[in-house]
Amino acid sequence: MPEKIYLCIDLKSFYASVECVARGLDPLTTNLVVADPERESGTICLAVSPSMKSLGVRNRCRVFQIPAGITYIMAPPRMKKYIECSADIYAIYLKYISKEDIHVYSIDEAFLDVTDYLPLYHMTAKQLGQRIMDDIRNATGIPAACGIGTNLYLAKIALDITAKHSPDFIGYLDEALYRSTLWNHRPITDFWRIGPGLSSRLSSMGITSMGEIAHMREDLLYKAFGVDAEYLIDHAWGREPTTIAEIKAYKSKTNSLSTGQVLFRGYSYEEGLLIVKEMADLLCLDLVDKGLVTDSISLYIGYYKNTAKSSNGTSRMSVTTNSVRIITGYFTQLYERIVHKEALVHRVNITFNNVLDEAYEQYDLFTEPAELERDRKIQLAVLDIKKKFGNNAVFKGMNLEKGATTLERNQQIGGHKSGESTES
CATH class of the missing domain: 3.30.1490.100 (DNA polymerase, Y-family, little finger domain)
Structure with a gap:
């Protein structure tokens, strides 16, 4: 069985990019925030453009937290338009990949299992990822980033941590590369599913990196985190057994x-x-x-x-x-x-x-x-x-x-x- 290869494609600052394109502006160079001007200054910015991020403005910040010296456009949110644009981009994925091999993670992010498509297209994963990103940009004006990994977790981490530091916005990780380059990466909250609360609990155990989780006694991790220790340990080693096929086949025992x-x-x-x-x-x-x-x-x-x-x-x-x-x-x-x-x-x-x-x-x-x-x-x-x-x-x-x-x-x-x- 060939090694799996996944792409995780993210639409950069999606809502803000849609609003820039609608105004004929470059999403990568325009200062724009998506927020409702009719609400108080304490309202959350649903998105800020990449150039705003480069000026230190955090995504999901409050309007009043934007430094006074920054000139920017405030765009009211238009959720229907974002959903329509996301659907158009999903149609682009379908040009290359069957729907059975696509898992839509959110309105601006999707996982693609490209394992069986690379021989068909005579492409590397990076070439296919670049082709899809270019197609999205040419068709919609929306810039994208891409993580490539040998499992779903590594594709996500390659996107979140590696791609953002790459000039072509593409990152790649396998288990060996993950351990050699990211075991000592900090802050640990950069890793998927590790928020401030979990980070604080890990810190109380003297753990501040994924490498330290990997080398911690497993019985102590299970005592502290119960069944959640299993995914912590797997992710610390760069492992993720779940596939897109298994996600699509999952049926919840109860519904709400x-x-x-x-x-x-x-x-x-x-x-x-x-x-x-x-x-x-x-x-x-x-x-x-x-x-x-x-x-x-x-x-x-x-x-x-x-x-x-x-x-x-x-x-x-x-x-x-x-x-x-x-x-x-x-x-x-x-x-x-x-x-x-x-x-x-x-x-x-x-x-x-x-x-x-x-x-x-x-x-x-x-x-x-x-x-x-x-x-x-x-x-x-x-x-x-x-x-x-x-x-x-x-x-x-x-x-x-x-x-x-x-x-x-x-x-x-x-x-x-x-x-x-x-x-x-």
């Missing part, structure tokens, strides 16, 4: 649906409950649209400026349903049970657990099946109207109350504007 939002001010107890009801209403429509039901809900509440410890809880329902009337009632009870009345609500996440096909709908002795069917028909009618005339074509009275967010969020994608304006 969730949604969340961060509010732009502290919400009172009553306003917070309104937000929970709005979110439950929309997620129930999603259940009905997908022909699914649930028997368990979860709620997480984060508080404004950490004025109280976060609240979270789960409630098991006596029915398995997608009825917005029943599910909202359970969320109201859960909210009233776990939320601090004196604290201001800032972050809300709701989840439907144990999501199943509608065929598994179940009732209790106190539920009238005819009422559930009536609920479902009403929700289907609402969905039909929304699909034909837009998400705000029909809404409830609560959506007009002070503090309600549904009407605004219906015009967003991923919590950000989806508009087509190009004003800067």
Whole structure:
């Protein structure tokens, strides 16, 4: 069996690059940030262009953190346009690689298993990576970087650490090269899946590099990190057994649906409950649209400026349903049970657990099946109207109350504007 070869292709500062191209500007030399000018200066920049990064501006920084002496364009986010551009680039991947050998990791990053394609094209992995990057740039104007590795992990690290220091934005790693060049690399947070929290825990054990993980006693790592020690040890040695085929074949034993939002001010107890009801209403429509039901809900509440410890809880329902009337009632009870009345609500996440096909709908002795069917028909009618005339074509009275967010969020994608304006 031939050694696997993977490409990991990243679209450089994707949102910012799309906005530069839309304005006829070079993404690599234009100072541009993607952020909503209508929000406060504390809003996060969704992306900053490469030239802004070269000036020391961090990606995902707050607007007020940009040094005053830097002149730049502020582009409002246009999520619909970014999704369309990402789809166009995926079509470019399909010119070279079958969809079975592509794993889309995020809107701006994808893994490609090119093992069987290199002999076909009579190319090296670097040549094929360069060809695809050039095709993306010529077709869309978006610059890209490429990591090449003998497994998925090494391709990702070659992208994140090696490619950024290469003049052609291409990096390569196999296990031997990884150990010889990156075992002593610091900071350790440059490595995939090692964030500040994990880095701090490793530091408390005297570990500040991947090489030190590799040579640490495994029993101590398992004692400290449990089953997560397995991937830490594998990655420290540059190993990753998972393939794209295995990722595509994976089926989760349980399914869930969730949604969340961060509010732009502290919400009172009553306003917070309104937000929970709005979110439950929309997620129930999603259940009905997908022909699914649930028997368990979860709620997480984060508080404004950490004025109280976060609240979270789960409630098991006596029915398995997608009825917005029943599910909202359970969320109201859960909210009233776990939320601090004196604290201001800032972050809300709701989840439907144990999501199943509608065929598994179940009732209790106190539920009238005819009422559930009536609920479902009403929700289907609402969905039909929304699909034909837009998400705000029909809404409830609560959506007009002070503090309600549904009407605004219906015009967003991923919590950000989806508009087509190009004003800067």
